[in-house]
Amino acid sequence: MYENKRLGFMFVLPFLLGILFFKLFPFVASFALSLTQYDLIDPPQWVGLENYRDLAINDPLFTQSLGVTLAFVFLAVPLRVGFALLVAHVLNHKMRGINFFRAAFYIPSILGGSIAVAVLWRFIFAKHGLVNIILIKLGIEPIAWLADEHYSMLTIVLLFTWQFGSSMVIFLAALQNVPASLYEAAECDGASKLQQFWRITVPLITPVIFFNMIMQMVHGFQEFNGPYMITEGGPLNSTYVLTLYIYDQSFKYFNLGYGAALSWVLFALVGALALISFWSSRYWVFYAGEKDIK
Amino acid sequence: MSGAAMQTTERPPLMRYLILGCIALIMLYPLIWLVGASFKSNAEIFSSAGFWPNRLDFGAYAAGWKTSTEYTFATYFLNSFLITVPKIIVTVISCVLVAYAFARFEFWGKKLMFGVMVSTMMLPLIILRMPQYLMFRELGWLDTYLPLIVPSAFATDTFFVFMLVQFLRAIPRDMEEAALIDGCNALQLLWHIIVPLLKPAIISVIVFQFIWTMNDFMGPLIYLASVENYPVSLALKMSIGATEEVEWSNVIAISVVALLPSIAVFFAAQKHFIEGATSSGVKG
Amino acid sequence: MAHLSLRKITKVYPNGFQAVHGVDLEIKDGEFMVFVGPSGCAKSTLLRMVAGLESISGGELWIGNKQVNAMPPKERGIAMVFQNYALYPHMKVYENLAFGLKLAGTDKQEVDQRVRHAAKLLEMEHLLDRYPKQLSGGQAQRVAVGRAIVKKPEVFLFDEPLSNLDAKLRASMRVRLTELHRTLRESGQPATSIYVTHDQVEAMTMGERICVLKEGRIQQVDTPTALYDRPANAFVASFIGSPEMNLVKAQLIQGDGQFKVQIGQTCSLTLPASHEARLKGQTDGEVLFGIRPEHIHFHARAQGDTQEVSVSYRFMEHMGSEIFLYVSIGDVPLTVRLPADEAHRISAMARGDVLRLHVQMSVCHLFDAKTELSLLQ
Numbered sequence: 001m002y003e004n005k006r007l008g009f010m011f012v013l014p015f016l017l018g019i020l021f022f023k024l025f026p027f028v029a030s031f032a033l034s035l036t037q038y039d040l041i042d043p044p045q046w047v048g049l050e051n052y053r054d055l056a057i058n059d060p061l062f063t064q065s066l067g068v069t070l071a072f073v074f075l076a077v078p079l080r081v082g083f084a085l086l087v088a089h090v091l092n093h094k095m096r097g098i099n100f101f102r103a104a105f106y107i108p109s110i111l112g113g114s115i116a117v118a119v120l121w122r123f124i125f126a127k128h129g130l131v132n133i134i135l136i137k138l139g140i141e142p143i144a145w146l147a148d149e150h151y152s153m154l155t156i157v158l159l160f161t162w163q164f165g166s167s168m169v170i171f172l173a174a175l176q177n178v179p180a181s182l183y184e185a186a187e188c189d190g191a192s193k194l195q196q197f198w199r200i201t202v203p204l205i206t207p208v209i210f211f212n213m214i215m216q217m218v219h220g221f222q223e224f225n226g227p228y229m230i231t232e233g234g235p236l237n238s239t240y241v242l243t244l245y246i247y248d249q250s251f252k253y254f255n256l257g258y259g260a261a262l263s264w265v266l267f268a269l270v271g272a273l274a275l276i277s278f279w280s281s282r283y284w285v286f287y288a289g290e291k292d293i294k
Numbered sequence: 295m296s297g298a299a300m301q302t303t304e305r306p307p308l309m310r311y312l313i314l315g316c317i318a319l320i321m322l323y324p325l326i327w328l329v330g331a332s333f334k335s336n337a338e339i340f341s342s343a344g345f346w347p348n349r350l351d352f353g354a355y356a357a358g359w360k361t362s363t364e365y366t367f368a369t370y371f372l373n374s375f376l377i378t379v380p381k382i383i384v385t386v387i388s389c390v391l392v393a394y395a396f397a398r399f400e401f402w403g404k405k406l407m408f409g410v411m412v413s414t415m416m417l418p419l420i421i422l423r424m425p426q427y428l429m430f431r432e433l434g435w436l437d438t439y440l441p442l443i444v445p446s447a448f449a450t451d452t453f454f455v456f457m458l459v460q461f462l463r464a465i466p467r468d469m470e471e472a473a474l475i476d477g478c479n480a481l482q483l484l485w486h487i488i489v490p491l492l493k494p495a496i497i498s499v500i501v502f503q504f505i506w507t508m509n510d511f512m513g514p515l516i517y518l519a520s521v522e523n524y525p526v527s528l529a530l531k532m533s534i535g536a537t538e539e540v541e542w543s544n545v546i547a548i549s550v551v552a553l554l555p556s557i558a559v560f561f562a563a564q565k566h567f568i569e570g571a572t573s574s575g576v577k578g
Numbered sequence: 579m580a581h582l583s584l585r586k587i588t589k590v591y592p593n594g595f596q597a598v599h600g601v602d603l604e605i606k607d608g609e610f611m612v613f614v615g616p617s618g619c620a621k622s623t624l625l626r627m628v629a630g631l632e633s634i635s636g637g638e639l640w641i642g643n644k645q646v647n648a649m650p651p652k653e654r655g656i657a658m659v660f661q662n663y664a665l666y667p668h669m670k671v672y673e674n675l676a677f678g679l680k681l682a683g684t685d686k687q688e689v690d691q692r693v694r695h696a697a698k699l700l701e702m703e704h705l706l707d708r709y710p711k712q713l714s715g716g717q718a719q720r721v722a723v724g725r726a727i728v729k730k731p732e733v734f735l736f737d738e739p740l741s742n743l744d745a746k747l748r749a750s751m752r753v754r755l756t757e758l759h760r761t762l763r764e765s766g767q768p769a770t771s772i773y774v775t776h777d778q779v780e781a782m783t784m785g786e787r788i789c790v791l792k793e794g795r796i797q798q799v800d801t802p803t804a805l806y807d808r809p810a811n812a813f814v815a816s817f818i819g820s821p822e823m824n825l826v827k828a829q830l831i832q833g834d835g836q837f838k839v840q841i842g843q844t845c846s847l848t849l850p851a852s853h854e855a856r857l858k859g860q861t862d863g864e865v866l867f868g869i870r871p872e873h874i875h876f877h878a879r880a881q882g883d884t885q886e887v888s889v890s891y892r893f894m895e896h897m898g899s900e901i902f903l904y905v906s907i908g909d910v911p912l913t914v915r916l917p918a919d920e921a922h923r924i925s926a927m928a929r930g931d932v933l934r935l936h937v938q939m940s941v942c943h944l945f946d947a948k949t950e951l952s953l954l955q
Binding site: 001002003004005006007008009011012014015016017018019021022023025026027029030033087090091093095097101103104105107108110111113114115116117119120121122123124128129130133162214215218221222224225228229243246247250251256259260263264266267270274 | 307310311313314317318321322324325327328340341342388391392394395396398399400401402404407410411414416417418419420421422423424425426427428429445447448449450455474479480483505506508509511512515516526527528530531534542545546549550552553556557560564
């Protein structure tokens with residue numbers, strides 16, 4: 001029955017239609033859009049690569065936003081993935097309460113994307129918010145987290161890192177698949193716990209590290225709720241990530257062509273980084289006897 | 295199961311519990327504090343770091359629920375469910391059908407489509423937002439829930455398709471062959487044999503789609519114009535509308551309420567996760 | 579009614595690999611036919627083609643008087659028992675047994691009757707309310723067999739059903755299955771069966787006829803005894819029988835109206851008259867000489883059909899009821915099977931010691947060195 005190509009095609013038809021209609025067509029359309037100037041009222045005007053030229057040369061806000069986005073991703077993603085790996089490693093032991101801890105670390109990752117938590121974050125980092133109250137109690141000068149452009153980035157980085165639970169769960173599963181006998185052999189060979197971690201654990205889970213890294217990188221570039229609700233891109237555009245800029249241009253100022261061009265730059269950026277990662281993976285990702293993908 | 299956790303003979307477990315406990319406490323404190331703060335007065339919120347309120351004051355809940363708009367949160371919660379429930383239903387149906395196709399059948403362009411599916415998982419969604427907006431505008435679907443629900447009916451939540459495919463690949467085909475010999479056609483096979491075996495995965499899909507849809511902000515932000523159609527996520531944002539003049543105690547209370555459905559669903563599903571993971575009828 | 583006919587059946591995979599090369603086979607109504615062979619010989623593939631789980635690339639498959647090449651499994655009147663049981667984990671045993679019947683629209687009473695009858699036959703009435711995960715391996719396999727019985731099929735297909743059971747259980751299930759086949763036949767429900775296994779013991783004890791396969795080609799189809807006594811080629815000769823038949827390169831030399839077989843430099847064995855007749859017209863040259871370990875003895879036989887050979891001792895394995903003795907003629911190794919009570923004769927031997935054994939020439943085999951076909955047929 002499974003050799004019946006027509007039947008298989010029928011089953012996958014909704015997906016095919018969905019991809020064409022809701023993903024592929026908009027994808028192509030957005031590029032076309034980026035070559036126009038369109039404000040929803042007058043018909044679109046063809047301007048060729050002018051949008052791209054503008055953002056490359058004429059737009060300091062773009063440069064600022066690009067810098068902010070890169071800073072965010074290169075700060076938050078390693079932190080998130082790193083924390084996930086470390087905590088998974090600590091958690092990877094036969095111990096009571098493992099389920100409790102796993103749930104405890106996981107819950108922030110499912111609630112973290114909500115507006116409620118963004119609101120909470122906005123609050124606890126406010127001038128008289130929870131974090132400053134604690135700082136005062138510890139005798140440290142309170143910081144104007146949301147008003148000071150040097151610290152605002154940290155609030156959204158922290159929110160992103162706080163949600164490491166989803167990555168952690170994936171690491172935990174991978175760690176539990178590393179055979180205990182390897183650690184035992186290493187112990188016989190005289191390896192310390194630290195050496196075991198770097199020489200056995202990490203190399204054997206490089207595929208998972210790679211996967212988490214890529215997925216979190218993509219999430220990082222798409223982060224919207226946090227910057228929108230907590231810092232509103234400020235102060236002084238210090239947290240004005242590209243997604244905010246694209247949103248503003250597209251849905252606030254209705255500069256549809258320019259917004260589309262910006263989104264393509266973001267796409268190209270993510271794509272380039274993904275490709276580099278894939279290319280580099282050949283050198284550091286080690287697949288131990290993986291089955292064929294058929 | 296060949297894997298096992300690392301055996302520790304050196305570090306006493308106490309150290310481990312201590313580290314994990316500290317991290318857990320720091321991680322969860324904001325949430326614990328949030329719950330406590332929802333019972334506090336405005337003044338108290340801004341003065342104490344402890345989470346236990348001086349007295350349990352439900353006032354913030356009442357005020358927050360009423361909101362300063364013409365609708366109460368009852369409306370907003372209803373709206374959230376009006377989006378979430380249909381979306382979950384169509385997601386499960388379409389993703390199971392498509393995952394079944396990818397995991398079992400041969401058809402034209404299968405490799406290409408699978409590759410496209412995996413790549414779309416890594417596509418920044420924002421690039422599609424505006425064209426989709428224009429498309430839905432042409433269809434006259436703006437300010438309805440259709441733009442939020444209909445794409446999911448076509449298995450465009452490729453993460454779920456991927457997850458279900460992985461699950462299906464792990465299910466041995468013997469049972470399906472036995473079912474074929476017993477006389478099943480494709481749909482009967484799917485319904486009688488595969489779906490029961492996919493239960494844990496389907497529950498995962500339901501839980502995640504529920505939580506992600508409840509949390510969805512940008513989607514409703516773009517497509518919904520009338521306040522009466524707002525789901526909880528937009529209503530929450532509204533309550534922070536004016537920058538400094540925020541009734542924090544109300545906002546905090548309503549934030550707690552907003553988080554409750556997700557937490558409830560998550561914990562309710564845990565029971566099923568555990569059941570699904572331990573039961574197995576296939577030999578070995 | 580359920581006679582099976584495979585005519586020039588071939589199987590070619592999309593990547594070009596040909597798994598089955600023109601198989602011709604007739605299976606009689608009610609016969610218990612065993613497909614046996616090493617892994618990769620396509621025995622399971624053939625079985626699955628009969629079932630309809632694999633498509634047939636070429637040739638015709640007839641079940642009864644219908645050509646079934648294009649028919650889906652459910653229309654072919656077959657039932658299959660899988661190696662991994664393939665029970666539906668979310669259904670109780672009763673529902674597992676009833677599932678196929680319910681799908682076919684059989685009425686409830688008939689379903690119940692058939693399920694209970696099968697349960698009785700397999701002594702599993704007490705298991706009907708359990709779930710598969712609550713069953714032991716042997717019980718699960720019985721349910722799998724029961725599922726096949728309730729369908730009252732034209733043909734039973736068994737795909738290495740006992741491979742996943744431990745040795746003891748395998749032995750008892752073997753007996754149970756053979757008895758079941760007999761019971762069904764005697765009760766007027768002849769059960770044409772194809773049984774696939776890689777275990778030649780199962781094949782020899784269960785099969786009424788055995789089809790030996792290698793790399794998608796039939797080597798020989800015959801009764802167990804015939805396969806043992808008269809293997810058609812060296813492959814069948816070494817596959818059937820445990821421990822394996824000794825197959826050594828030798829020279830066939832004719833002289834003075836006698837045929838001799840020369841092993842190595844020194845050992846020359848005369849072939850008996852019975853063999854002479856069948857070897858008429860054969861030229862001298864290299865051949866494969868075959869003798870089963872159980873046909874080499876310590877003493878000459880009363881029938882006078884043995885010849886003495888000098889061998890050097892290598893080592894021995896004591897199996898309890900018998901001994902496997904490993905010796906060599908020059909540098910040609912031989913395995914010998916001796917009864918345990920001969921142990922004392924060789925217990926003191928050291929590697930290299932010479933001893934005399936007697937080869938039973940009346941049951942030796944000769945195969946062409948190139949084609950490996952038997953020279954005695």
